[in-house]
Amino acid sequence: MRAWVREAVRRIEADANRSADTHLHVFPLPQEWGVDLYLKDESVHPTGSLKHRLARSLLLYGLVNGQIGPGTTLIEASSGSTAVSEAYFARMLGLPFVAVMPRKTSREKVALIEFYGGKCHFVDIAPDMYGEAERLAAEVGGHYLDQFTYAERATDWRGNNNIAESVFAQMRSERHPVPAWIVVGAGTGGTSATFGRHVRYRRHTTRIAVVDPENSSFYGAWETGAMDYSTGMPSRIEGIGRPRVEPSFVPGVIDEMLRIPDAGSLAAIRVLREHTGHWAGGSTGTNLYGAFQLIARMLAEGQAGSVVTLLCDGGERYANTYYNDEWLAEQGLDLGPQLALMEEFLRTGRWPK
Template identity: 75%
Template structure:
């Protein structure tokens, strides 16, 4: 076979460079990086705990990002990853499979650099999130069976000759876990002047697994003694897959806590960097989310409640062991997106959930410091 050659002398070289394409990518990366440069770091709130406990709880408020959630960080990283890899160029249609918040953030960045955006979402996705996606110029493509999101996104990307972002595969590798202003580095910088600057625990949920992978790797890389706990809602495959070591574990059931929990073990989920996983009943997640609002006025979504239910159990264990120190968790997104679901008593009742036992557990714990292991639902 004769090797193909270019037009300059038949040297056999293939030159695929294009000055216009490279120039467009350069400008797109500048705009995405500038968005981060314009944004101040997210707040680290202190939750009021009794002083005699000797334990400080911090809530990193990711809801203050321009698109209102933790997924703003992920979307930025995925766009930079795709641009740097040459997968995203001028005119590329961006396609994603997302339950909502990632799609909101990706729609924002697609519009920022002038690209079309299509997301495949379950039909039950909250109307507030759909409205946000469309506000940023995105288009929603609905599926009735959540498990079909992946294949439908691949089909749409092929049909449009676009790029499937595939957050569930690339989340753990798109973010530089060594630092470079990732969420873990940000947490430790903000804690540097606190009385317990190296926390005993960081508690997060898993949707793609990218956040837990970034934090877990960073903790090992920086040789911190901090341990990573991941909380998991009902129907999710992550906890049973982690507990059994089955990397192909699947439940085939969607999570009712938007943004976290998956029906299958995702490629971006890295079990080996997790020290502890805590399964959390959905009623407990919603009760904890509402309790946070009652106590602090902070209005957050259901995944933040899942985080807090795990936090309180760890704080109780620290107290029982006489350990003083700090714990950090995340406010993943704002509660205004869930006015028609998690904050709606009729919706909660229609799901067959009773929040009273979990609420009583939380109130009793904060009053006495003792954790009741009775079922929360």
């Protein structure tokens, strides 16, 4: 068993060493604004999303805690991207993997999980996936990876090449090397916890803003302080937003939260593509929309500086949904007003009231 675990850890670490750090792209803003916007491109990981980091951490956490051994079936509750990355690592270690997912998860993500040898187990009601994942793990004697509980503790926020350490290292030569704001969404809450803890540990003045889509519980919990706050409704923005507050959500390290309209998130990814050529998923749009609002505030207050956010995954996973005008119409989403709002911001630096 110990020999197998040593080899498993070696393989995962070797995969990390083979992957160069992810890029930090500049979003073009007028030089005279004195504010720079960067997007950390997590879509270039081997499995195409920010969740590659989380999956690696969760597998290592299970291995070093004696929860994963040869032949252990890995189970996860996921809206897609985490399961894609976990399936990749499960195949690397020769372990069976089952993703418990909402039936509405994009076809592209389902295909990727199956490509890596994973199996998909669907539930009709998104909140049911937690209990179903626990049941399956108990039934087969497997290990429930449980990203929503362990994301914040599986990642070392002090260093060890986490995403926060990487961002600050890449910013060292920029004109505003310490960001005024870092803007992230919350799916598990693990990313905001990592950034929030890291900036405090390193004594940076950077503030952390978490953007939350429609139907999500995180904003309500942060605003009211009620950690049992629940909407009971799924998010249309895959990868972020939850019907309940997840255990990995750490509100004490967050400086501000912004509620983002879904039409704004999906309009923002089209603005991103037009201005940079990058094709991203909906959660990136949520991030970008929030970053624009904070930049407008900085300009109104005469503040120079930098803002960093994340390009979470590629847009090819959403060709049949977020980039499909028929799907948008079925959802009752009109992107026109939001597109006009953002183009006005990019011309003037002002965010309409």
